[in-house]
Amino acid sequence: MVTALLAGGLAGLFASAVQTWRVVPLIHEAELYEQSSAAHGHPGVAHEHANHEAAAKAAPAEGHSHDGSAWAPADGVERTLFTVAANLLTGIGFASLLVGAIALSSREPDAREGVLWGLASFGAFSMAPAVGLPPELPGMIAGELVARQAWWALAAAATAAGIALMVFVRQPWAKAAAVALLVLPHAIGAPDGGSGGSVPPELVARFVTNSLAATGLFWLVLGGAVGGIYRRLRD
Numbered sequence: 001m002v003t004a005l006l007a008g009g010l011a012g013l014f015a016s017a018v019q020t021w022r023v024v025p026l027i028h029e030a031e032l033y034e035q036s037s038a039a040h041g042h043p044g045v046a047h048e049h050a051n052h053e054a055a056a057k058a059a060p061a062e063g064h065s066h067d068g069s070a071w072a073p074a075d076g077v078e079r080t081l082f083t084v085a086a087n088l089l090t091g092i093g094f095a096s097l098l099v100g101a102i103a104l105s106s107r108e109p110d111a112r113e114g115v116l117w118g119l120a121s122f123g124a125f126s127m128a129p130a131v132g133l134p135p136e137l138p139g140m141i142a143g144e145l146v147a148r149q150a151w152w153a154l155a156a157a158a159t160a161a162g163i164a165l166m167v168f169v170r171q172p173w174a175k176a177a178a179v180a181l182l183v184l185p186h187a188i189g190a191p192d193g194g195s196g197g198s199v200p201p202e203l204v205a206r207f208v209t210n211s212l213a214a215t216g217l218f219w220l221v222l223g224g225a226v227g228g229i230y231r232r233l234r235d
Helices: 002-022 024-039 077-105 111-132 145-168 172-188 201-234
Strands: 046-049 062-065
Touching: 002 024, 002 077, 002 201, 024 201, 077 111, 077 201, 111 145, 111 172, 111 201, 145 172
Parallel strands: none
Antiparallel strands: 046 062
């Protein structure tokens, strides 16, 4: 738990800095389009806010519709503090999962091997789900929330299991099973969220790219920190 707290806190702070630099400005820009669309008679557009865990994101975004009575943190310091707090909790949560997986594997990684664990986690929790459900901005039309969450969970679990089989199981059947698991969620297909919205496609493309890049950096820092701190504490 000490490893998870220290590594997760470090990665959460790092993710907050990267998101403030590369991701948050795009969200603010999208919100202007969303507000403009609502002002012109298109209120209540279903959309998602990005999950600032590393996505990104990290983690999947929470979909919701705007409501005039819905509470939201004020722009500026309050919004930044809530973003940092969310990233710290996300970092600690994912670090706990990573430490648990390392303990179950009976390995004692250093920082370099921890980076590889982080890279595998990025593939399972971010890249694989993003193939079917890329990060979404405010003002984008989104599908039904529960269906998207269920598919994200399937994609993450199947990818993690497939990677584990490839790395830790040497029997011939494991490779075939791993490939089947990696393909399974995409063969089923992600829920159709529709298309359109108030956000220009070029802004969406920039957001997806920057979100995944920020999430990838988050996972590399988290993995390296978990491996380095875990080894130091064990020594």
